[in-house]
Amino acid sequence: MRHFPIIVIGGGHAGVEAACVAARMGLHVALVTMDATKIGAMSCNPAIGGLGKGHLVREVDAFDGLLGIAADAGAIHYRMLNRSKGSAVWGPRVQADRRLFGAAVRERVASEPTLKVIEGEVAGLRIEGGKVRGVSLADGMQLACDAAVLCTGTFLGGVLFRGEERFEGGRIAEGAAARLAGQLRDASLPLARLKTGTPPRLDGRTIDWARLAVQPSDPDEWTMSPLSKERVNPQVFCAMTRTNGRVHEIIRANLSRSPLYSGAIDAQGPRYCPSIEDKIDRFGDRDGHQIFLEPEGLDTPLVYPNGISTSLPVDVQEAFLRAIEGLEQVRVAEPGYAVEYDHVDPRSLDRSLQMKDLEGLYCAGQINGTTGYEEAAAQGLVAGLHAACRIAGRDEPGLDRANSYMAVMVDDLTLHGVSEPYRMLTARAEYRLRLRANNASSRLTPLAIQAGCVSEGRRRRFEAREEAREALQLALGRERSPSEMRMLGFAATDDAGRQPLGDWTRYPGIDLPRLAEAGLVPRETEHGLHSEVAEDLHYAPYVARHEAELKELRANEKIALKPDFPFHEVPGLSNEMVERLSRTQPQSLAQAGRVPGITPAALAALLVHARKHVAAA
16 A cells, blocks of 8 residues: 555645645655646636735745746736725736646646646545544555545535536536545534535627727736746736626526525525625615626637626526627527535634544645635645644744734634635735735745745745845935935925935835935845835834734734633633633634634633643643
């Protein structure tokens, strides 16, 4: 029986990040997938990033992950969302060519010398003594391991719905992991059902583009990963249209034929990406809903109509589509559908995404109740990284809510669980002024280097950037008087006084590009460094207020609460508090403070009891 320290099950976005980060750390890894040609496939929208999601892409990239590099390799449209607001909530997003993106992922997977791809269906886990010891494949092959990472996406017990039609599968024309789902149910793992959906794919040659408003790619040459030196593909435009009263009439008249309303599906779908049926039913006062027409690639006519996910019958889909402006003659290349699938209650996982009651089993991606490539990739990286650290005997990286959206997501999932597919939003992060998309590398690459999961090229690039930052900050620390600033061509009044150049940037007309032109600071040699440092200066007064909170957060994170912590013995806790804490099982005092209904007084009582508990142990 062949042994691998880590076996990753599933070749989607979570699986490839989990497998590759462990391989980068020098471990031999098996990536088991039903179809190796589908590794890195984009199941739904061929886009990467967006509001909150773009932060996750940059954070995965900071750990030398695949997602950002592959997004740039396939990018045919770049757009920075939310530019009308502060840069902390900007959302980098790219529309990707499906073929180019998938090829880039598979190329990166193939380049890892200690990573082996094995085709097959995992029929079950081998569990001995409460620990995962390997997997059994449907063809009889047995593989041994020290840890397994489940990244099954929508394939675990997946069922597809389209009108009255029903298919078994995780994607159209692909099978489901039915046997593994059965074993997990038999093992009494905490499973539930969720649903997601996808819109019909349209033939772009049958769209009347001339009647639609177009959205070109951003002209400024930013990329998703700083290692991507430039944009490599021709850029295309997206277009916008809207539903209308006639569309709504057609959908309302056929709601009874939708599996969402007929009772065929009773699982909860994503709140922030509802089906068009949900939109029409829940928001009946709206006269229209926006649709973004997004090309799926450079060598395909397929178009993804973002905003009209549906599981209505094919004839209804064709009817309402042809009532939309610009789509009157459209041909449907692949009708939309909904998929219902099993997920694990993420409250059964610890912060490394390992099952609390089954050592060596990690879960990442949609199996944890999330939605989206970005959330899946980030979880895959976290799970693979922690599994590798445990097996190799290395210290785990210090990820927390103050330094990463990845930790915010994991904390949310493992503490609160999900009642609907979880989506990352910037509003979920208390410290988002610190957690900008453009400083992900500065925040996290030092932790990645320490964990040993970055390439030599990435490390050298980061060190060069830090040297440039040090030189820039040294220059910004030098003081200049108002008269000196005026001599250099800047408007400055005497009442401003003598102050560091960094403080002068708060005045109108004084910014880093102009200071560089005047020879006061180094010119930008590392792309994006000037804008990152400028934002650090801009947000500095606000970020300073967070420091006391962060000290308390990190101090409280060190006060561990073990799984058997006796909350019922803590004086001063109400029965409701004991019930909530026992149900959520927070792993630290900081996590306990984020449980709804837990007061500061209750935390103080917990702190005293936790210290006594540790002393008595």
